[in-house]
Amino acid sequence: MAASTASHLSPPRFYVRPRSPHPPLRRSRFSPVRAAKLEAVLSIGTHLIPHPRKAASGGEDAFFANSDAGGVFAIADGVSGWAEKNVNPALFSRELMRNSSNFLNDEEVNGDPQILLMKAQAATSSIGSATVIIAVLEKTGTLKIASVGDCGLKVIRKGQVMFSISPQEHYFDCPYQISSEAVGQTYQDALVCSVNLMDGDMIVSGSDGLFDNIFDQEIISIISESSGVDEAAKALAELARKHSVDVTFDSPYSMEARSKQDQLAHWCTNFITVGGKMDDITVVVAQVKTVAIPEDEGGDVEELKGNEQGIAVAVASAEQNEE
Amino acid sequence: MAASTASHLSPPRFYVRPRSPHPPLRRSRFSPVRAAKLEAVLSIGTHLIPHPRKAASGGEDAFFANSDAGGVFAIADGVSGWAEKNVNPALFSRELMRNSSNFLNDEEVNGDPQILLMKAQAATSSIGSATVIIAVLEKTGTLKIASVGDCGLKVIRKGQVMFSISPQEHYFDCPYQISSEAVGQTYQDALVCSVNLMDGDMIVSGSDGLFDNIFDQEIISIISESSGVDEAAKALAELARKHSVDVTFDSPYSMEARSKQDQLAHWCTNFITVGGKMDDITVVVAQVKTVAIPEDEGGDVEELKGNEQGIAVAVASAEQNEE
Known part of the structure; x- marks a missing residue:
């Protein structure tokens, strides 16, 4: 009986043209960037809003974005606990971001974000630790990612999240972290993955200050309503900031905290179970574009379609756009 | 004030040795399989339980698993709506699975799951459609994945889901599907991604009948408690089956249905908002192992460490292990 009822109520999974006024987009709108004579590049927008009480110092997030070799971006979130040890x-x-930018064209790195992370960490002299994500777009359209901790990255295609990476953590709110100390993680602990992108795909990446305070459906809405990557990055950061200081907002962070009360109990009895989470908020929004290469040339770009802004942003932290 | 309160309650993100009796596992327990002289292989277990009312016919899921070239597996979930058109x-x-198996060693395929899918679809003569996932492990430890629709795949490392793929759907419960008809998707619509695996990583893949009826934490528990991949696959399928016929179980499927009532309204007013979802359930569990290659040889396997079962499973559907 139960089975019959459940089955009767099950909707058809068979694809017929929908009666909805919003039919699903067809693949013909998106050409795989692997097609001959096309190369993939990223149009990148960024926005960083520091934690309200860290505005004067610029916060502890840092990032860089660069249009070299298709497009590269990286985000590092300095672990705030070091302040207890009088370390900034x-x-x-x-x-870490400065080093990543410096080693970008290193021969040994050769477009591999995990090797880039290895070299960037090895070259640090500061005390501290950070979560970090580095993403490199190959000309073929493959986005290569190395991530340690809980910086996030999602790919939005045809109005849905079609790829996202999982955070790594020791326990709730204690992420894996690249560190100056032996107790931390190294490039070898990174989640290393890649995803083949298509023309028009949107990438949304950020520190946990973004993803702790905003839901996927909000991200999709903002992406669909924004006229460009800069506008989208700013709108995402501002909505996350708004939620982060709203003690009544049932945020992704507070929902997860409630679901992990068993993990929290041993070190904190006053955890957040409702409200946003105040934090530094870094957002990178990148759109995949294809550029046409002349058939009889070796690789020079003939035409740049819709790449509304060539980005060659240096290492940045919060001084650029604090509210 | 709100900000201050929230901040005061924020737990430290700084990694110190935990006071928990279950310290986080250290990376030294896992060697990257990219190390010289090591090659990655999969130990694979499978289990399929058909929809209760389709047991006699074996259900509409199919899969194959093969130990060639490290390890390959694939799952296809036949879209049941075709029965309304008197098509099995x-x-x-x-x-589709038979063809995928046949083309596995095709020179053009060369270990690329998307090309394998292209050739397998092109060779079909049956009418119908299916969601499908194909995963191929390279000797370097990179798992290459092509997926159309809502078959799932998760990688579990150190007791947490560290990678998972997102389902693609036109609207709720209407997944992307490889089809005999022009209205369907092709290999070009596939989500194509890869993830670098480490020795000991566990892969859990399945048709939506698995992931609609079981939560990540249940998957992690079963994986940690099982003595091998066969036992884990069977236990996962059986728990999903148990939940699928439980009209009181608040399943991932019913939770998603509630969250997407706006999408459902136009074609069905009696959608499932509580209970499991009866379906064919296919589970593949694969463990990553490393094999040592002699330093002075070109690639012959000298030693197989802990690969408890060489798998060379042909195309299979449900006849093998119906309850």
Whole structure:
């Protein structure tokens, strides 16, 4: 009886043209960027809003974005606990991003984000630790990712999240972290993955200050309503900021905290179970575009379609756009 | 004030040795399989339980698993709506898996799951459609994945889901599907991604009948408690089956249905908002192992460490292990 009822109520999974006024987009709108004579590039927008009480110092997040070789971006979130040891948590994350930018064209790195992370960490001299994500787009359209901790990255295609990476943590709210100390993680602990992108795909990446305070459906809505990557990055950061200071907002962070009360109990009895989570908020929004290569040339770009802004952003932290 | 309160309650994100009796596992327990002289292989277990009312016909899921070239597995879920057109939905999914197995060593395929899918679909003659996932492990430890629709795949490392793929759907419960008809998707619509695996990583893949009826924490528990991949696959399938016929179980499927009532309204007013979802349930569990290659040889396997079962499973559907 139960089975019959459940089955009767099950909707058809068979694909017929929908009666909805919003039919699903067809694949013909998106050409795989692997097609001959096309190369993939990223149009990148960024926005960083520091934790309200860290505005004067610029916060502890850092990032860089660069249009070289298709497009590269990285985010590091300095672990704030170092302040208890009288260490400025921003120093390590900023140095890690500076090093990542410096080693970008290193021969040994050769477009591999995990090797880039290895070299960037090895070159740090600051004390501290940070979560970090590095993403490199190959000309073929493959986005290569190395991530340690809980910086996030999602790919939105045809109005849905079609790829996202999972955070790594020791226990709730204690993420894996690249560290100056032996107790931390290294590039070898990174989640290393890749995803083949298509023309028009949107990438949304950020520190946990973004993803702790905003839901996927909000991200999709903002992406669909924004006219460009800069506008989208700013709108995402501002909505996350708004939620982060709203003690009544049932945020992704507070929902997860409630679901992990058993993990929390041993070190904190006053955990957040409702409200946003105040934090530094870094957002990178990148759109995949294809550029046409002349058939009789070796690789020079003939035409740049819709790449509304060539990005060559240096290492940055919060000084650029604090509210 | 709100900000201050929230901040005060925020737990430290700084990693110190935990006071928990269950300290986080250290990376030294896992060697990257990219190390010289080591090659990655999969130990694979499978289990399929058909929909209770389709037991006699074996259901509409099909799969194959093969130990060639490290390890390959694939799952296809025949779309049941074809029965309304007097077409047996199992024919297409079974043919797709048979073709995938046949083309596995095709030179053009060369270990690329998306090309394998292209050739397998092109060779079908049956009418129908199916969701499908194909995963191929390279000797370097990179798992290459092509997926169309809502078959799932998760990688579990150190007791947490560290990678998972997102389902693609036109609207709720209407997944992307490889089809004999022009209205369906092709290999070009596939989510194509890869993830670098480590020795000991566990892969859990399945048709939506698994992931609609079981939560991540249940998967992690079963994986940690099982003595091998066969036992884990069977236990996962049986728990999903138990939940699928439990009209009181608040399943992932019913929770998602509630969250997407706006999408459901236009074609069904009696959608499931509580209970499991009866379906064919296919489970593949694979463990990553490393094999040592002699330093002075070109690639012959010298030693197989802990690969408790060499798998060379042909195309299979449900006849093998119906309850």
